Amino acid sequence: MLIYKSTEVINFAQGELLLVGAYLTFGLMADFGLAWPLGVLITLVLAAVLGSSSSAWCCAPSSVSRSSRSSW
Numbered sequence: 001m002l003i004y005k006s007t008e009v010i011n012f013a014q015g016e017l018l019l020v021g022a023y024l025t026f027g028l029m030a031d032f033g034l035a036w037p038l039g040v041l042i043t044l045v046l047a048a049v050l051g052s053s054s055s056a057w058c059c060a061p062s063s064v065s066r067s068s069r070s071s072w
Helices: 002-007 013-032 036-058
Strands: none
Touching (some): 013 036
16 A cells, blocks of 8 residues: 555555565475474565565666766
8 A cells, every 4th residue: 555655556566575475484384394483584584685686686777877877
């Protein structure tokens, strides 16, 4: 709701990233036999890394100002 009010665009990416976290937690618990709290903790760290890297990969190139780009 907050994303829609500020941009007037429905953002479905939040649900997708939540599902990735759920699958990752389930995979850690099922495949490696980790306890639930440890699986959630590892998932939080990995989700932070995923979010930071995807933000740097997707958003950083668009935030470069025109004056700092090399002209042809």
